[in-house]
Amino acid sequence: MEAGRRVVVSELAETPLEAIERFMSLEPMPAPDVASLGSNDVLVAVKSAVVGWVDLVMASGQYQHMRQPPYTPGLEYAGIVAARGAGVEDLPIGHPVLVDGLTAGPRSVGAYQSQGGFASYAVVPREALLEIPGALSMDQAANLLGNYETAYHCLVTRGRLRAGETVLIHGAAGSTGLAAVQIAKLLGATVIGTGRSDAKLAQVTADGADHVINCRGEGGVGLRSFRDEVKALTHGKGVDVVYDGVGGDISLETLRCVAFGARYVIVGWASTPFVSRGKGLRGAPNANVLPTNLIMMKGLDVLGAPAVISTLKDPTIRPPRLAQVLAWAREGKITPRISHVFPLTEFKEAMLAKWRGDVLGGCVLHP
C-alpha cells in the first residue's frame, strides 16, 4: 500500500481565515499498516471529502464540539475499501462506501474521532460504513448525510412541516439550504428560497423552489427588505415555517412576514460567523438576539434545531431520519449539488471558496 497525505490542524485559531492561513498544513501520511487493523476496522481510501462550514468553525475553536489539535478535518467523506480487519467479511476490497460522520471522524464522539476525511486514508469501524445509495457519485454521497439529515431534522422533527404549508428557506443555495428545498418539496410544501445571487437562485428554482428572492442589499451590501414580497406571495398571511441558517439581520426582517403561530426553526447563523469566541475559549459574546415582543404577539414557536446534539440526547430520532434520507436518495428524489471540486493539495483554496460563499451546494476535496 502506498503512503499518502493528510491535512493537519496544528492549533485552534481565532477565526476560520487564520486557521486556513496559519494553522493548517498538508503532511505526509505513512503507508497504512494493514496488519495493525482491529478485527472490526476497515481502511478506507478516501475519494471525496466535504469541505463544510463546520470544518471551518471547528478549526477556529468556535464549534461546540471541540477537537483538540493536532487533528485531521473532514467530517464527511466517501471512498473505497482498501483493507479490512479479520472480522469484516461482507465488504470486498474496492467496494465503494459512505462514512457516517456520527460514528467516525471529527464530529463523532467515540474512538474514531481522529479519522478525518482530508486524508488519503481513514480507519473506521465497520458500523460506520453505509452503501452508497442509488446512482449517487462519490461526491454526492459524501454530501448526503450531513446536509439532508440536518434539513430533515429541522423541517420534519422540529419544524413539523406539512403538505400545503409555506416554508421560507434562508441560505437556500447553501449546502443545507438546498437540501432543505428538496425535502420541503417532497413533503408537499410551497417553498420560498432566499439567497444573494441570481445565478445560484436559478439552481434553487431548478431544485423545486416555487419562489426565490434575491435579498442582497443595494450595491451588493447588506440586506434588502423582503417582507412585502413574502407577504404578497402568501396572500398577506406570512409563512408557516422558517428555516433560518443565515441569522442576523435576515432573522429580524423575517419576523415581519411570518404567519401567526408560525414555527421559526433556528438552523445556524452563516451571516454572523463570529458569534462565538475563537481558539476554543467558549462563550458567545456576539450572539444574535431576537425581539421577544414579536415572538410573543405573533404566537411563534422558536425552535432550536441542532441535529447532532439532538441525536446524541435522543438516539431514537435518527433511524427513521436516516432510513428516509437513504430511501429518497436511492429513489433519485434528492440530489446533492456540488459546485467546487479541488485536489487535496489545494485544500486551502477549497476552504477559502467555502468561506467566501463561492460555493453552490457542496465543495469537495479529492485525496
Ligand SMILES: NC(=O)c1ccc[n+]([C@@H]2O[C@H](COP(=O)([O-])OP(=O)(O)OC[C@H]3O[C@@H](n4cnc5c(N)ncnc54)[C@H](OP(=O)(O)O)[C@@H]3O)[C@@H](O)[C@H]2O)c1
Ligand atoms: N442545525 C444543524 O444541525 C446544522 C447542521 C449543519 C450546519 N448548520 C449551520 O447552518 C448554517 C448553514 O450551513 P451550510 O453548510 O448550509 O452553509 P453554506 O453552504 O455556507 O450556506 C450558507 C448560506 O448562507 C447564505 N449567507 C451567508 N452569509 C449571508 C449574509 N450575510 N446574508 C444573507 N445570506 C447569507 C449564503 O447565501 P448565498 O449562497 O446566496 O450567498 C449561503 O448559501 C451554518 O451556520 C451552519 O453552522 C447547522
